[in-house]
Amino acid sequence: MDILDILKRNNLSVTDSRKKILEMFHHADGALAHADIEKNSSENFDRVTIYRTLQTFETKGIIHTIPTADNSILYALCKEECSQGHHRDNHIHFICDSCNTTYCLDHVPYSSIHLPEGFTENRTDIIVSGICHKCH
Amino acid sequence: MDILDILKRNNLSVTDSRKKILEMFHHADGALAHADIEKNSSENFDRVTIYRTLQTFETKGIIHTIPTADNSILYALCKEECSQGHHRDNHIHFICDSCNTTYCLDHVPYSSIHLPEGFTENRTDIIVSGICHKCH
DNA sequence: TAATTTTTGCAACATAATTGCATTTATTAT
DNA sequence: ATAATAAATGCAATTATGTTGCAAAAATTA
Numbered sequence A, B: 001m002d003i004l005d006i007l008k009r010n011n012l013s014v015t016d017s018r019k020k021i022l023e024m025f026h027h028a029d030g031a032l033a034h035a036d037i038e039k040n041s042s043e044n045f046d047r048v049t050i051y052r053t054l055q056t057f058e059t060k061g062i063i064h065t066i067p068t069a070d071n072s073i074l075y076a077l078c079k080e081e082c083s084q085g086h087h088r089d090n091h092i093h094f095i096c097d098s099c100n101t102t103y104c105l106d107h108v109p110y111s112s113i114h115l116p117e118g119f120t121e122n123r124t125d126i127i128v129s130g131i132c133h134k135c136h
Numbered sequence C: 001t002a003a004t005t006t007t008t009g010c011a012a013c014a015t016a017a018t019t020g021c022a023t024t025t026a027t028t029a030t
Numbered sequence D: 001a002t003a004a005t006a007a008a009t010g011c012a013a014t015t016a017t018g019t020t021g022c023a024a025a026a027a028t029t030a
Helices: A003-009 A016-027 A034-040 A047-060 B003-009 B016-027 B034-040 B047-060
Strands: A063-066 A074-077 A092-096 A102-105 A120-131 B063-066 B074-077 B092-096 B102-105 B120-131
Touching: A003 A016, A016 A034, A016 A047, A016 A074, A034 A047, A047 A063, A047 A074, A074 A092, A074 A102, B003 B016, B016 B034, B016 B047, B016 B074, B034 B047, B047 B063, B047 B074, B074 B092, B074 B102
Parallel strands: A092 A120, B092 B120
Antiparallel strands: A063 A074, A092 A102, A120 B120, B063 B074, B092 B102
């Protein structure tokens, strides 16, 4: 996985902040919130830059959002299948109540949901919280 | 379903705002956001009162939160099984992309999720978004 | 290397959420 | 029913979060 490659593949100009933020995602065990990026970074980017970078990455299909119950959006790297406009991050997200790490459980299967008459699905998010393997 | 009963059962003193907000949930088709309550109410409660009331209701297990992808917490009435501390709102939530109504799909089944070794579940949220029966 | 395009950072603004404290309201005990 | 106590409310102040316009800086293209 090459940072530069990702940017170029998506026709994004290669800038310092984009490289650094992508790296943070790459090194992160799980998902990151805006606040994580803002605090963590030794070099500090402007808040606005972070917002805009995350948004760019999301529309390009480089990262995807994970809704959480505590009103903070999390972002995580997408796997290959995502593309502009429509995400295909069909996996379960697990948030550890103890260490707060968010995992993308790519290999955990789940059966498709059968909605009532008249309802059509566009996106499905499955978020499980509990205790992760490290915190037991 | 008796508003007063719910409050008394939970050792909450019976106040105007609590009664009114509970009633709003009762009449609402689906879930409500803080903003809905703030705007909707003919009598206007202080923002702070609404925050505090929602929080109280949630810790008591009267309402539960629904995570959404756009960073706005929704709240909906719990069914009987919820209790202080631990919610048992095991149902799928559906958010309409068009009219924004949120439905608790109590009767839509889903198979339980088998987590990897070392992970234990505490809470599971399944949020489906798309178009609801009214908006087709 | 110059011209052009894009991104960044700052300032200003808008909204959302939290905290402390005095006042008001509800509950309990008399 | 009323006084004493406890709890909830509303206001003000503060902090956090998110957005927009625009000039300066950096990246890309010619």
